[in-house]
Amino acid sequence: MRPDFSVLLLTTLIGAGQGLFLALFTVQLYALAGLLPQPSAHAFYAHGSLVALVVLGGGLIASFFHLGRPERAWRTAAKWRTSWLSREVIVLPAFMGVVLLFGAAHLTGWKPVLVSLPSGLAIDATVALGIVGTVLAFALFVCTAMIYACLPFLREWASPLTVVNYTLLGGASGFALAAAFAAMVAPELTRFLAGWAFVITLLGAASRIASLIRNDRLKPKSTLQTAIGIKHPRIVQKSMGFMGGSFNTREFFHGRPDAVLRSVRWVFLLAAFAVPLTLLAVGWSGAPAGVLVVAFAVQYVGLLAERWFFFAQANHPQNLYYQAVA
Amino acid sequence: MTQLALVIDLNVCVGCHACVTSCKEWNTSGSAGPLADLHPYGKDPTGAFFNRVQTFEVGEYPNTQTVHFPKSCLHCEDPPCVPVCPTGASYKRAEDGIVLVDYDKCIGCKYCSWACPYGAREVDPERKVMTKCTLCVDRIYDQTKPESDRRPACVMACPTSARLFGDIHDPDSEVSRTIRDNAGYQLMPEWGTHPANHYLPRRKTPMHIHEDELARADNPLKVDGLLPKPAKSEPSLDDVMSW
Numbered sequence: 327m328r329p330d331f332s333v334l335l336l337t338t339l340i341g342a343g344q345g346l347f348l349a350l351f352t353v354q355l356y357a358l359a360g361l362l363p364q365p366s367a368h369a370f371y372a373h374g375s376l377v378a379l380v381v382l383g384g385g386l387i388a389s390f391f392h393l394g395r396p397e398r399a400w401r402t403a404a405k406w407r408t409s410w411l412s413r414e415v416i417v418l419p420a421f422m423g424v425v426l427l428f429g430a431a432h433l434t435g436w437k438p439v440l441v442s443l444p445s446g447l448a449i450d451a452t453v454a455l456g457i458v459g460t461v462l463a464f465a466l467f468v469c470t471a472m473i474y475a476c477l478p479f480l481r482e483w484a485s486p487l488t489v490v491n492y493t494l495l496g497g498a499s500g501f502a503l504a505a506a507f508a509a510m511v512a513p514e515l516t517r518f519l520a521g522w523a524f525v526i527t528l529l530g531a532a533s534r535i536a537s538l539i540r541n542d543r544l545k546p547k548s549t550l551q552t553a554i555g556i557k558h559p560r561i562v563q564k565s566m567g568f569m570g571g572s573f574n575t576r577e578f579f580h581g582r583p584d585a586v587l588r589s590v591r592w593v594f595l596l597a598a599f600a601v602p603l604t605l606l607a608v609g610w611s612g613a614p615a616g617v618l619v620v621a622f623a624v625q626y627v628g629l630l631a632e633r634w635f636f637f638a639q640a641n642h643p644q645n646l647y648y649q650a651v652a
Numbered sequence: 653m654t655q656l657a658l659v660i661d662l663n664v665c666v667g668c669h670a671c672v673t674s675c676k677e678w679n680t681s682g683s684a685g686p687l688a689d690l691h692p693y694g695k696d697p698t699g700a701f702f703n704r705v706q707t708f709e710v711g712e713y714p715n716t717q718t719v720h721f722p723k724s725c726l727h728c729e730d731p732p733c734v735p736v737c738p739t740g741a742s743y744k745r746a747e748d749g750i751v752l753v754d755y756d757k758c759i760g761c762k763y764c765s766w767a768c769p770y771g772a773r774e775v776d777p778e779r780k781v782m783t784k785c786t787l788c789v790d791r792i793y794d795q796t797k798p799e800s801d802r803r804p805a806c807v808m809a810c811p812t813s814a815r816l817f818g819d820i821h822d823p824d825s826e827v828s829r830t831i832r833d834n835a836g837y838q839l840m841p842e843w844g845t846h847p848a849n850h851y852l853p854r855r856k857t858p859m860h861i862h863e864d865e866l867a868r869a870d871n872p873l874k875v876d877g878l879l880p881k882p883a884k885s886e887p888s889l890d891d892v893m894s895w
Contacts, residue, residue: 327766392761392762393759393760393761394758394759394760394761394762394775394779394780394781395758395759395760395780395781396759398739398757398758398759399759401738401739401740401741401757401759402738402739402759402761403738404738404739404740405735405737405738405739405740408734408735408736409735409736409737409738409763410736411736411738411761411763412738412739415738473763476736477732477736477766477767478732478843479732479769479843480766547842547843548769548840548842548843550708552839552840552841552842553839553840554708554719554721554839554851555837555838555839555851555853556708556710556719556853556854558710558711560710560711560712561708561709561710562708562709563706563707563708563709564707564708564709564718565706565707566704566706567669567672567704567705567706567707567723568701568704569697570691570696570697570698571696571698572698572699572700572701572774573700573765573773573774573775573777574771574774577762577765577775578771642766642769642771643769643770643840643843644768644769644770644771645771647706647723647770647771648771
């Protein structure tokens with residue numbers, strides 16, 4: 327498949343935004359339980375939510391560049407019963423709305439207590455919003471990943487590992503962003519967030535490498551024999567029927583040599599995992615904030631490369647019909 | 653239930669592309685608006701087509717067969733492109749099984765084309781919406797046309813009658829009988845899409861030559877040869893006749 331930059335930006339940016347929100351709410355839960363010092367609501371939660379909204383909004387804007395008719399985008403909410411894309415389009419704005427409310431509640435200090443637990447913990451409105459936001463964040467990871475994982479004949483994508491990867495990689499970049507953000511506004515949380523970013527990045531590396539191994543072992547189910555229905559071991563295409571390009575020759579081929587694919591694979595393994603893991607470890611041990619900012623930036627670029635590879639590696643069965651111009 | 657479909661006979665297709673050009677001609681002049689046709693005389697002509705004829709070589713020289721393979725939307729009975737559409741622009745008609753795109757609802761997200769294993773859908777580069785074969789839905793129900801013309805443009809154009817059109821759910825239709833009698837098959841059955849369009853395989857055309865066809869029993873020349881031949885000593889006509 328041809329990687330479309332708008333989709334690369336959409337999936338990586340909203341992943342980071344979801345991860346950042348999950349990091350903010352994790353800190354709030356830990357602080358609620360007394361395991362972490364309570365940061366300044368104004369500086370950490372409200373501004374953190376703003377950063378998450380900016381990142382999510384960037385992804386949302388990028389997604390419009392993928393559409394041929396963006397002015398009709400409102401129609402996409404129609405088929406949520408059958409289409410994962412439709413579900414994503416519903417969950418993304420809903421999640422952004424909850425992040426906005428979460429940030430606004432922290433900014434204004436609007437925290438009416440909803441429930442008091444027997445242990446004395448007060449569950450206020452921001453916690454309730456955080457729980458709703460967490461559910462939506464995970465639902466959004468599932469929706470985004472299932473857009474790809476639900477297509478059975480794109481076999482590189484059709485795997486539960488796709489959902490795991492989207493969740494872990496989004497979470498990793500979001501926690502790395504949270505660690506860099508905390509290093510600037512709430513240094514007492516830096517170690518906690520950098521530590522979690524390290525752990526999630528490590529898990530993400532494991533699941534992404536697992537999917538690389540799985541995809542290397544895939545054998546194509548569709549062949550030229552099933553594509554044209556002729557039982558003969560040697561079939562060669564002599565003509566695809568036209569000499570200028572068409573949608574079929576542009577949309578489904580990345581058009582780069584295999585060497586590029588192989589090097590992008592190494593680039594993303596280094597930039598999305600190896601380098602950020604090192605920098606996060608350095609940041610965890612108390613390096614200046616700049617290290618964590620670089621860690622997030624390098625990982626984000628690495629994840630763009632990872633997403634590029636994710637698309638480029640997927641081999642669509644329609645390509646069997648477009649092997650030779652003439 | 654009706655399921656309209658094409659049956660394409662690979663045994664008679666000669667790869668002339670008449671179905672491609674007549675499809676483009678009909679569908680670019682229809683009420684749905686023109687199909688893009690960009691730089692038709694330039695270096696890189698491109699555009700949207702609903703139908704293509706491809707050519708494959710089967711076997712190894714000298715035992716090769718050239719197979720011309722017309723390819724268009726197969727109007728699957730379980731179309732994977734329909735449920736993924738977020739707007740409902742892509743749909744399958746209940747009354748006749750044709751898979752269609754509502755060009756006014758399509759947002760051009762291309763997701764349905766990813767979900768089609770056959771590459772049967774093409775984005776129109778000018779209108780920016782997904783387009784595909786309609787089985788000439790604006791033609792086959794046109795009451796102003798004579799009955800014999802209410803068939804898809806590609807079927808009308810085929811000079812060798814390699815394309816048949818009809819209802820594959822009606823067991824007595826021409827297409828159903830042809831599929832049964834001539835081993836009609838579906839493309840990529842491994843994905844469970846149940847394409848409505850069927851293809852008929854190449855067939856050997858056997859020719860039996862009997863002994864009596866090589867030497868005819870009733871050949872008049874041979875019959876003459878069987879008549880008794882007078883011996884040299886017997887009187888000839890000259891002996892009888894005296895001038």
